[in-house]
Amino acid sequence: MTTVTSRMNVRVGWGDCDPAGIVFFPRYLAFCNEATGALFESIGLPKPLLLRTYDIVGYPVVEVSANFFHPCTFGDDIVIESSVAEWGRSSFRLQHRILKDGELAVDCKEKRVWAARDPERPGGIRARAIPDEIKSLFSRGTA
Amino acid sequence: MTTVTSRMNVRVGWGDCDPAGIVFFPRYLAFCNEATGALFESIGLPKPLLLRTYDIVGYPVVEVSANFFHPCTFGDDIVIESSVAEWGRSSFRLQHRILKDGELAVDCKEKRVWAARDPERPGGIRARAIPDEIKSLFSRGTA
């Protein structure tokens, strides 16, 4: 078994950087959020289709951790490699590696939940079991 | 010895929220970044003064982790309680607690470095020892 890994290219923008001239760190996490979308898209499920097909509102983050090894700046071309590290019943863990010139600049881990509208609380959301077909789309059997 | 804790109020904006109607999680980390500024301001060092006085470019984050317990939405009034959890030679650890209606909504930990321009690499930055007076401003002796 191998696991799907997606690669998303990002050009760091002027508006992503702060007065120290480096990426304002929450922007890295916004990049990783879009990289999660790119990962689902790589298995044929761009986010609008994913939400419609499975009647969910999203996969909100419940835990995140990141290490920042090398600063990036405007004009930098970075690559974000993303994969699912672990599947739970209604949650899953992701790993993102942000590379600059082939070197690891940022390492980011997320735990997300599969979230649907809560029929009992208007405006509320609640976790739901992740469909098996989602999990299997992320595995490429080698048997 | 006690440690300084600052409290910053944030009104969650429409532009802080995503299509699921909840705060886009990187925005919480942007809030915590400003809360770090509020913490320094509470000891008499608003960021512009801090940078000038100590000739640093900032205190960039090298590690961050956060847990998201309850979603917040636009119009919510939240409070961010911030304090320094640990001092190192050139780095320090912070703890932020985001409260909504008195309940813990988000818990965030950061490790930051005291960073100055690197005289040997134009545009580069490097860690520097944190002045003792900074550390002592954060402690209120009870002797």
Next chain:
Amino acid sequence: MTTVTSRMNVRVGWGDCDPAGIVFFPRYLAFCNEATGALFESIGLPKPLLLRTYDIVGYPVVEVSANFFHPCTFGDDIVIESSVAEWGRSSFRLQHRILKDGELAVDCKEKRVWAARDPERPGGIRARAIPDEIKSLFSRGTA
């Protein structure tokens, strides 16, 4: 007749500023967007209540223009004065003045529409007539 003017205070954050050390200009427009919310709140309709009460999805901007006279930077305390300049059937024009130390730093004009879900296009939105009571809440008669 006079018109309601709201005042919103904003502390410019580190993350609002760019590598030139000044506010990244789209952030001013994000501030003005929240100031529009503050204006409605000043007549007793914070945005969550406004959307629920009138069954709208928001008041999206269809035109915006802004002049930037003086740059602001992190740590600056600015004030945004907002008012409705003109009411149309399903649209309205707003005026925002961003003041720094009492001087006009940014002037911003928005045209917004009163927008509801379109029952005929899932996910679509369409303009709707602005209720008269909204318009009258913004006017303070002087008989």
Next chain:
Amino acid sequence: MTTVTSRMNVRVGWGDCDPAGIVFFPRYLAFCNEATGALFESIGLPKPLLLRTYDIVGYPVVEVSANFFHPCTFGDDIVIESSVAEWGRSSFRLQHRILKDGELAVDCKEKRVWAARDPERPGGIRARAIPDEIKSLFSRGTA
């Protein structure tokens, strides 16, 4: 004489959209800001090189206006066509057209100034004459 037009592709992200499910309008202006960078890059001057070569801090916006014709949402692939509409001595006007499925979704005009550090005010910036070679790089003679 013709004028250089650049084309930049943007995938609209989840984090670019608001609770109404459409792009939060200041994000369009952030896209246009990066599109200005792409325009300069198309004449061989990516922003880091531009700033170094001409010793400027940037080309801050002094006026902006935009019309929003069709809403975009997460997952949309948009194209931004950018060109210089007019050159002044120390300022220039840009035109950005954001296309979705070939249709004009947003039209944005900016006036920017060529800005350098002000040697007389630490931290201040001031307009400077735009070098002729910049202007001529944007024109492709057809003689």
